[in-house]
Amino acid sequence: MHGLAPADPAVSDLSIEIRDLSFAYDQRLVLKGIDLTARRGQVIAIMGNSGCGKTTLLRLIGGALKPSRGRLLVEGTDMSTLDERGLYRLRRRMGMLFQFGALFTDLTVFENVAFALREHSDLPEEMIRDLVFMKLNAVGLRGAHDLKPSELSGGMARRVALARAIALEPALILYDEPFAGLDPISLGVTGNLIRRLTDTLGVTSVVVTHDVQESLKIVDYVYFVSEGVIEARGTPAELRASVLPYVHQFVHGEADGPVPFHYPAPDYAEDLGVVA
Amino acid sequence: MMQALAMVLRGIGRRVVDGVWRMGVATRFFALTLLYSGQCFRRPGLIVREIFSSGVLSLIIILVSGLFVGMVLGLQGYETLQTYGSEEALGILVALSLVRELGPVVAALLFASRAGSAITAEIGLMKATEQIAAMEMMAVNPVARVVAPRFWGAVISMPFLAAMFSAMGIFGGYLVGVVLIGVDEGSFWSQMQAAVDFREDVLNGVIKSVVFGIAVTAIALFEGYDAPPTAEGVSRATTRTVVTSSLAILGLDFILTAIMFRGV
Numbered sequence: 034m035h036g037l038a039p040a041d042p043a044v045s046d047l048s049i050e051i052r053d054l055s056f057a058y059d060q061r062l063v064l065k066g067i068d069l070t071a072r073r074g075q076v077i078a079i080m081g082n083s084g085c086g087k088t089t090l091l092r093l094i095g096g097a098l099k100p101s102r103g104r105l106l107v108e109g110t111d112m113s114t115l116d117e118r119g120l121y122r123l124r125r126r127m128g129m130l131f132q133f134g135a136l137f138t139d140l141t142v143f144e145n146v147a148f149a150l151r152e153h154s155d156l157p158e159e160m161i162r163d164l165v166f167m168k169l170n171a172v173g174l175r176g177a178h179d180l181k182p183s184e185l186s187g188g189m190a191r192r193v194a195l196a197r198a199i200a201l202e203p204a205l206i207l208y209d210e211p212f213a214g215l216d217p218i219s220l221g222v223t224g225n226l227i228r229r230l231t232d233t234l235g236v237t238s239v240v241v242t243h244d245v246q247e248s249l250k251i252v253d254y255v256y257f258v259s260e261g262v263i264e265a266r267g268t269p270a271e272l273r274a275s276v277l278p279y280v281h282q283f284v285h286g287e288a289d290g291p292v293p294f295h296y297p298a299p300d301y302a303e304d305l306g307v308v309a
Numbered sequence: 310m311m312q313a314l315a316m317v318l319r320g321i322g323r324r325v326v327d328g329v330w331r332m333g334v335a336t337r338f339f340a341l342t343l344l345y346s347g348q349c350f351r352r353p354g355l356i357v358r359e360i361f362s363s364g365v366l367s368l369i370i371i372l373v374s375g376l377f378v379g380m381v382l383g384l385q386g387y388e389t390l391q392t393y394g395s396e397e398a399l400g401i402l403v404a405l406s407l408v409r410e411l412g413p414v415v416a417a418l419l420f421a422s423r424a425g426s427a428i429t430a431e432i433g434l435m436k437a438t439e440q441i442a443a444m445e446m447m448a449v450n451p452v453a454r455v456v457a458p459r460f461w462g463a464v465i466s467m468p469f470l471a472a473m474f475s476a477m478g479i480f481g482g483y484l485v486g487v488v489l490i491g492v493d494e495g496s497f498w499s500q501m502q503a504a505v506d507f508r509e510d511v512l513n514g515v516i517k518s519v520v521f522g523i524a525v526t527a528i529a530l531f532e533g534y535d536a537p538p539t540a541e542g543v544s545r546a547t548t549r550t551v552v553t554s555s556l557a558i559l560g561l562d563f564i565l566t567a568i569m570f571r572g573v
Contacts, residue, residue, distance in 0.1 A: 095446055121450070124445075124448040125448045129443070132439070133439070135443040137443075138440070149447045152447070152448075201447075
């Protein structure tokens with residue numbers, strides 16, 4: 034196992050602590066009564082089908098949205114008390130990998146990784162160069178440092194973005210669908226990188242994904258979100274053995290089940306005008 | 310009947326409220342841009358980069374258009390002036406039309422379609438591809454890092470572009486009037502020199518182009534930042550930038566001309 038945290042951890046061991054959190058867009062409740070914790074050094078996954086609210090949860094952790102109700106502590110800081118300055122200070126200790134990398138298209142790979150270092154430090158150029166090369170080496174792309182993002186494959190862009198996310202040595206890394214649209218090799222590479230970086234840097238990783246097979250290989254703990262509530266939670270082994278219909282359908286990729294194949298619709302025969 | 314009327318009224322009301330709301334958001338955005346401008350003045354490299362992409366890259370279209378507008382002015386002006394036997398005044402006509410009106414206005418219109426649309430599309434796409442969100446997550450304020458340098462880069466470029474448009478136009482007028490048609494060269498230049506006042510004409514023209522630069526850039530930046538993050542959203546925003554800023558330029562030109570030259 035990958036260094037699972039002890040059963041009764043000290044409070045300071047928690048990287049993320051969410052208690053009874055709810056969130057609504059306008060009047061529509063997207064997340065309801067969420068409880069979630071992530072300990073330092075863990076990779077946790079938030080899974081669920083598209084539109085279940087998992088990305089919203091990630092945006093709440095990143096401070097892009099404010100919870101409507103409940104407590105949300107990140108690295109011991111209550112997110113609801115932060116002003117913009119405080120939020121930016123906290124974000125220097127967070128890295129985020131966006132779904133398609135979100136690299137700055139007008140900068141080279143090197144400049145992308147150097148971006149945060151240049152914005153937030155007065156380090157001399159040689160030191161920035163060394164740091165950037167170290168980060169790029171960690172994702173295996175030191176040789177691609179002078180390419181533009183448009184010259185990279187999807188998997189490479191994701192890895193550059195990962196190097197950029199760890200540039201400031203964060204304590205917490207958030208991944209928004211890191212496996213979406215990758216070929217099988219890149220998928221394995223990205224999964225291994227997430228695990229390895231978490232272990233070697235001692236960070237906490239939160240992975241939002243719907244890729245069950247890849248993520249169950251690398252994560253310590255999984256939260257299943259369905260329609261805004263946490264439907265199930267557990268270690269990968271527990272979830273594989275789960276008999277809960279929703280989890281079973283999700284883990285085994287079945288087309289129909291608690292999550293129906295059909296979008297709610299009036300009666301089929303009626304729609305076709307063939308009612309007897 | 311009453312219901313239909315109520316629907317129409319509600320529709321109008323919603324549009325007005327939406328419009329006012331959007332104006333408020335745009336004003337707030339503009340104020341934030343000014344507020345966060347300090348950082349980019351401490352890093353002039355950021356502004357220089359934008360002067361290059363907004364100003365220098367617009368040079369070709371500005372210079373070529375200026376030349377042709379000046380040449381047309383030379384032809385048309387000569388045709389009209391010679392009826393009154395005062396073709397030596399061609400220099401005055403060309404220079405005053407350009408410096409007072411055509412230079413700032415046409416240069417700003419070209420700038421809106423060349424640089425303004427580019428700014429909107431770039432920022433809209435940065436938003437659609439989550440680059441703006443990524444910047445925020447890296448604790449970098451995108452208004453300070455992306456918006457403010459583009460604003461100042463474009464606002465600084467605008468008067469220079471207008472000046473170059475006018476200079477090229479006067480040269481075009483000279484080419485047609487003096488070289489081609491044969492108006493007396495001495496009177497062409499000396500009458501121009503005597504009639505064009507630095508404060509009244511040149512400085513007012515510069516003020517106009519600065520105002521147009523602010524209007525075009527503020528509109529382009531806001532439209533880009535406010536664009537829905539989709540292909541359709543960005544393309545609509547780009548169109549709106551060109552339409553809105555062109556109308557703003559022409560409207561503002563009338564107001565400024567009224568204040569400057571009639572002393573309203």
